[in-house]
Amino acid sequence: MVLIFINSSAQDSQNVKEISHSVYFTANTGLDDCLSSKLILQQINEASQNDQEASVVIVGNITPKGGYPPKKKARKETEEFLKERLMNPLEGFNGNIIYNPGVNEWNKEGHQNIDDMESFLQDNSEAEFWPNDGCPIEGEDLNDDVRLTMVDSQWFLEEWDKHPYINDKCEIKTREQFFIELKDELKDEQGKTIIVSIHHPVMSNTRHGFINKIAGFTEQSYQNPLRKELRDRLETLSRQFEDVIFVSGNDRNMQYIKDNNTPQIISGAMGKLQRSKPEGDKDFASKKPGFAKLNVYKDGSSVVEFYESAASGPQLLHSQYIKRERISEDEVSYHSKEDFESTYKASVYTEEEVNKSYPYKKMWGEHYRDIYGRQIEVPVLFLDTLPGNPIAINEGGGRQSRTLRLLDDNENEFSLREIRKSALRFIQANIQGHYIHDYMENTVAERIVQDFYTTAHPYAPFAVNDIMEDLDLYHANPKLYYVPKQKNIGIYNEDYGDKLYMLEEHVGDHNKEFEDFGNADGILSTSDLLLELRETKNIYVHEPTYIRARLADMLIGDWDRHQDQWRWAEFKENDSVKIYKPIPRDRDQAFSKYDGFMVRLLKFGFPEMRAFQTFESDIADVKWFNKAAYPLDKAFIRDATWPEWKEQVEFIQKNLNDEKIEAAFAALPEDTRDESIENIKKALKARRDNLEDIANRYYEFLVRYDVVTGTEEDDSFIITRKPNGVTQIKVEGGDGSEFRRSYSSSETKEIWVYGLEGEDDFKIEGKGNDLIKLKIVGGKNNDTYNFDNSRKTKTYDYKSKKNSFEKTGSKMLTDNYNINNYDPEKRNNSTNVFFPSIGFDPDAGFKMGVKNTYTTYGLARNPFTAKHSLSLNYFFATDGFSAEYTGEFAHIFPNWNLGLEAKYTSPNYTLNYFGTGNDSFYDEDQVDMDFNRVRIQQVSFTPSLIRENNRGSSFYLKGILESMEVAYNENEFVGQSFDENSELFEQQLYGGAEVYYRYFNQDNPSFPSRGMDFSLTTGYKASIDEHNNKFGYLKPSLGINYPLHSSGIATLATKVGGEMIFGDNYEFYHGATLGGNHSLRAYRNERFNGKAAFFHSTDIRVGLSKIRTNYIPLRFGLSAGYDYGRVWSEEPESDDWHNNYGGSFFINGFNALTANFGYYLGDDGNRFMFSLGFNF
Incomplete structure (x- = not known):
């Protein structure tokens, strides 16, 4: 029996309990430049001698930056470092020694070097390295009461396309499979205390700089989209089960956090220490070097103790009782x-x-x-x-x-x-x-x-x-x-x-x-x-x-x-x-x-x-x-x-x-x-x-598309094209197996052939006719391709590895993981989605329409193979009509999609014009809304190259072909501002190009408390008919959401944006404009028009209350907003800045959808607005 004192703030009184297992945690031994790691590990070692049953877990970053070198000659220095700083101080530890990979272990060769380092550590010590082989998860019983689940979070965060051989030795091949496996692990081990050891914390109170706090540019940033997905999914899974404790080491400090009954321990206080601040009543944070010890008791409860590693010995800084969540039989x-x-x-x-x-x-x-x-x-x-x-x-x-x-x-x-x-x-x-x-x-x-x-x-x-x-x-x-x-x-x-x-x-x-x-x-x-x-x-x-x-x-x-x-x-x-x-x-x-x-x-x-x-x-x-x-x-x-x-x-x-x-x-x-x-x-x-x-x-339906797979051995694929649309596929497996089947083009339209592992040989022979489409994916290792007939055949293989192409046709060489990896759940299919739509805008009035989207999912996806959307809308206030088509086709080049957009509007489609310049006049009491409406027929076609990733960035390069024709009406402002014979009222054709980049990352798009939305658009348009218009343009924009309270209940949202026109030959409908929901919110759309424009919008948003209704959980809130901006033109004009103020009432339903009702006042009067979500 082991006697311990439990802090009275966590427990009513002193308790005598039997410890089932003690686990020590630390991390970042590879980042330490002042030898504090040796002292910490030695003190852990000494403390373990008094334990009945113990383990020590080093939760990542056990190697210096750069990790375990890929070349054997370069490994000597790292191996000496590991022996001196890690292995020798723990020699004689009274229990299990377990290493968990972190960031440093994933260098350029990543999982391959992890495998080699694992062998070195296990050959030279009694330690275990889990998960092994560069895989994401491994669970082991420390005893009958305690389960240790090791997770490699850097595996999840890595850009897999940079690791062609990632997951080679792993049963788990996708991130979604990892979540399924973890859920099964937590479900199967209920009744035990489950310690999830993961380098990157699920919760953290570490203080970060302004940019890191809102942007999340790199995968190591706490707010990075991929890392946030990992955190959210893990916390959600843990709350579905009982007695789950997260232990992490990425942050270079010590912390205890408990949020929604899920404890998070952070013990990485080595190297250059980081500041943290406790948020909850029972949270703990320390910047002192040291380690954590978790005592798990027979009754399922636990106590975590945080120690400072002082020269005189470990000093207890804090202890926290963790109550068992599951009830007892009594x-x-x-x-x-x-x-x-x-x-x-x-x-x-x-x-x-x-x-x-x-x-x-x-x-x-x-x-x-x-x-x-x-x-x-x-x-x-x-x-x-x-x-x-x-x-x-x-x-x-x-x-x-x-x-x-x-x-x-x-x-x-x-x-x-x-x-x-x-x-x-x-x-x-x-x-x-x-x-x-x-x-x-x-x-x-x-x-x-x-x-x-x-x-x-x-x-x-x-x-x-x-x-x-x-x-x-x-x-x-x-x-x-x-x-x-x-x-x-x-x-x-x-x-x-x-x-x-x-x-x-x-x-x-x-x-x-x-x-x-x-x-x-x-x-x-x-x-x-x-x-x-x-x-x-x-x-x-x-x-x-x-x-x-x-x-x-x-x-x-x-x-x-x-x-x-x-x-x-x-x-x-x-x-x-x-x-x-x-x-x-x-x-x-x-x-x-x-x-x-x-x-x-x-x-x-x-x-x-x-x-x-x-x-x-x-x-x-x-x-x-x-x-x-x-x-x-x-x-x-x-x-x-x-x-x-x-x-x-x-x-x-x-x-x-x-x-x-x-x-x-x-x-x-x-x-x-x-x-x-x-x-x-x-x-x-x-x-x-x-x-x-x-x-x-x-x-x-089933045979319309088929999949043929090889083995992990060296396989031979012999494909024979025969008359009458017959294709025969014969696979002679390296394991001695054989597969042979004939397909008819009257039944089968496409076949995917996967070589998988091994050095595979692919041959196509025979001429045939009415051929079935073939997609051949070579897989790992050096494959050989010899096609006598390459019609209707496309080959996919790794760009970074050696292959032998003796005779082949169309091919895509790319390190794209999703293309080269065989996933049994991946299938050739399509979906069609039809939605009605309704909307309201004070200028355009009510809008009603429909949208139909047809999406196909083939072998090469990004994230689909092709998507076609057709939208039809009718605007009641103007009797205007619009039709828009958007198409996107994956991997026109590796990781680049081809986009196609086409738009048509009826002659009654409108935008607004109030004149050019910062002092354009408008009095809503003297004219009706139609007076400043401009009826314009637009026809456009814009092909583009698109590149996006799952880390928040998107980019496109777009070609532009458009036709604009303004209708003349002497009773409207545009008819009184321009001569009836002006070129403005003629059809004008433009050609041009546009480049766009956006970085978007918000913690919760429906009610963001942290985030950044940056975009930059630049382009050039010129007349391609008898007219002489030509101009360039630049449109920057930056929106930031910053929490005024750690809970996110109060948020400062601000956005700056503008536009500049380069050149003097352009029509007003291409001008830089302000007004409407996305800039000056009290003013009508396109209220100000000039050669340059700037605006700055700011909101303070406060969620007043979160209530559970009889329908869905709702959060009600208010916002106070202020906008200012102006335009510049060649016209004589003042230096006045236009501004407005107002606010909104918003209802957020279950963190998924926000209805925002706003009312803003400016010099032109007041304006009501409605939006789903926030515009910045």
Whole structure:
């Protein structure tokens, strides 16, 4: 037993507790120039001698700047540094020594040098280096109570295109996969204290300079967009689980922060120390050199201690008690068996939840709502009455379900899933940047999602296991029970129990010997199977069974078949060959009913909803219905052609007759067998009879595009072009495998061929005709290309590595990671989104229109392959009309997109003109708004080259071709200012070019408290007809958002901008203007027109209150604003500056959308404005 004193501010009194494990943390030993690192590490070493069980974690920057050199000759100095400053001071440490990579370890060669350094450290000490191989995450148990999850944050922040071999040895290939893996890690390790060691902190109170505080130019900046994404996602994930502690070392100080119950420890106080300031009541910050020690106790609580490393010994600066979040078993209550009969009547929803008005039902549909509110009688289950006495060991569940994992005395696992799904889980899964539970609970948004779940029949899926049995498919055996709160649920009684549940065998390796899982040799997840297929030879998916399982999905209407809905039974045929058969699971979406006109309407704007199709005799759209499973179909169905699909259709039709369908549903509880079940049975029989047509339509869609992959070994690809549109692909794998398939252009339009690892050989022979388009991606190492026929073929490979191009055609050599990396989730698809639009502007009046966007996603994306948008708008105040087309095409050159824009406006389309110069006159009491409107017809075409990145920068180079024609009207200002015969009223054609750069970074675009928006536009236009106009122009702009309070509740927003015209030959519609929502907000659009313009706008914005409404969480606020500006021209004019003042009332909904209502007063009068969001 170890006695410690717990600070009374954190704990009521002194406590005697047993320490489970002690962990020391420090970082930045490679940045230390004054040998303080040796002293700190020596003191850690000495302190550990008194610990029962300990570890030390160096959280990054263990090497000097430049990292571990790539060349062996240059490594001697760095290796001596590591021995002297790092390894020798820790020699004899009483426990585990663990190194975590930081910034310095990722030099030019990055992960390759990390791998070499890892070998050096482990060869010369007892230390571990995690994560290894330059991968992003690795978790290890320090003991039964403490889990250490190591994260390489620099991996996430690196520009992957600069590391051609990044992720070579990693299972995780994308940033999104990293978040999925981390979430699984946190979920699987619940019940332990989880220490997430990550170099860059998720929260920090380190003081930064002005530019670093608002701009975030580099990935090391705290406000960098990519780093902010990492912080937001990690904090959101941690709040979904309990007892997660972040420990970091990037900041060169010591801190303790607790925000929303998530503790953050920073211990990097070495080298040139950084100032920090505690913000919360219990926060801590110190600039003194030292280290942190975290004592984790047996009861799950912890104490973190911060020590200054003084010459006389470590001095305690601060200690903080961290309470265990999960309750203990002593704090929960539960029922006994005597409280219940053998059966119990219960419903999924309350009567109040299902009682909807007639208009609501018409809008959102009837669904199966009445069944959710119906009381049904089911058996009562106490877990200790089951064989093996299963107990709850962990929480599980996915995007919607709430599940307990059970373990019995025989080490078999079961899942206890609540029939009622969680709306909050679904919302959280779709809003990944911030935690929503505290804001969305008990709101209309939650209730709408909860009601939407009634589209799925709550009990019909219990008939599916009998259907799967008839179809000879592996399956679990779900049973419906009422499960009271009880002893075997343990600490989970707080959130589980006293509801309807489904109990079934967990589909996992613990239960591999279950007969209904095939008595397999093992059970794998889909991600593990995909990795096996890529890295291991002689691994095969049993295609006939998988096709039958997929046809069963279509048969029962289960569209939600993403990769986590599958497990795979492994069968070893001999010492080298493994066959995998599918085990489908989670049939929640079978037999769904999506009625109500809102669902149909939302499908126009949200393509993801097009998978939602009511269970009927047919599937209206097989493409969208199968969207979730489509990537798996491409990965696992390699050889099968239509005859194999048809064979499985016939198997299903033969083995699932009407009697078996009736028998399957007869097993449901009597209370559930109503008219809805009769309708389902009728539709199921009809769909079974129609299955061949459904399967054929999906097969035709599936083979329209295909993917062929090699292995990690040296492979030979022989592609033969044959007559009649036939293309044969033969792959002789370096592992001894062989793949051969012929494709017809009447079925298949495009094939992607991935070489993956190894030195691969690609050959194309034969002439053929009506050729299929080929995209060949060589992958890593030196590949050889020899194409006798390169028509309709494009090759992609790395620019920075050696390849042999003997004969080839079109190719793109680029180090773009997303192009060269094989991602099973990547698929060739397209979406079409249609949205109506409505808007208001005091000058243009009400605007109504539509916008249609068609986007394609092929192999080369940035971030799409092509996007086409068409907008049509009508302006009621002027009867004007506009049509705009915007197109963008990815990688016209590597990382450069081609943009195309075209615009047409009717002759009634307007802009404003009040005269030229700073003193132009306008009196709204003397003239109406039409007087200063100018009717102008515009036609333009602008091609461009576009380059953007995910770090806030965008750039384009644009060519310009435009036609401008002003209409003459003697009753308007323009007609009285210019002669009727002026060239102004003639059609004028212009040509020109424009260059644009923008850096945009805001912490929250809907209500920014920190950020920068800088843009610079310069260009030149000249007449290309008989007119003689020519001029250049420059438009700079800078907007800054700066917090006046650390919470972000009060913000200073300011923007300066202007325009300069170079040359005297230009028309007023090309002049530099001020006025409107984006400059002088009290003045009409284009109120002032000159040769140069300048403005400065400033707001002080204060969020007055944040409240939880019955609908969504809202923040109300006020802003006070002031603008000033002027124009310069050749006209005689004063030096007056025009100004206005005013303010706005804004409503921010859930940090996602802001409605801003403003009112501003100036010399011309006052003006109301409305905008979605803030204009700066």
